[in-house]
Amino acid sequence: MKYSKAQVLAIANKSSKNTLMETLEIEVVDYGEDFLVSRMPVTPRVHQPDGVLHGGATAALAESVGSFASHIFLDSENLMIRGLEITANHLKSISSGYVYAKATFLHKGRTTQLLDIRVTDDDDNLISLCKLSTISLPKKK
Numbered sequence: 001m002k003y004s005k006a007q008v009l010a011i012a013n014k015s016s017k018n019t020l021m022e023t024l025e026i027e028v029v030d031y032g033e034d035f036l037v038s039r040m041p042v043t044p045r046v047h048q049p050d051g052v053l054h055g056g057a058t059a060a061l062a063e064s065v066g067s068f069a070s071h072i073f074l075d076s077e078n079l080m081i082r083g084l085e086i087t088a089n090h091l092k093s094i095s096s097g098y099v100y101a102k103a104t105f106l107h108k109g110r111t112t113q114l115l116d117i118r119v120t121d122d123d124d125n126l127i128s129l130c131k132l133s134t135i136s137l138p139k140k141k
Helices: 005-014 055-073
Strands: 027-032 035-042 079-090 097-108 112-121 126-138
Touching (some): 005 027, 005 055, 027 055, 055 079, 055 097, 055 112, 055 126, 097 126
Antiparallel strands (some): 027 035, 035 097, 079 126, 097 112, 112 126
């Protein structure tokens, strides 16, 4: 079944209720044929003690958008999709505004996938560059 952009965004955001994504205020904001974008506000609740965005919060944003992308672009009705590994290279600090994570596939295999996730600020400056690998296994019937 093909969903509209508005339906994809609504389904993704509804599924975040009572999860880490809701706690961090992560929301899915854009979707296209080969990408998904989420954003997260940079406030004291995601800061390190010195007042800048915590790398763990950035990694949580990246894994969230990458996992959502895998669920949207793969057959999640018949496949169980799980993250295998995430890497994050933090390149720039930020203390306020929003960060945006855009996930695109580098490899979309039947069993394993590799996603490129670029985390940028409101001015499109690169904050972090992340990679997420996922695995897709048949659901037990």
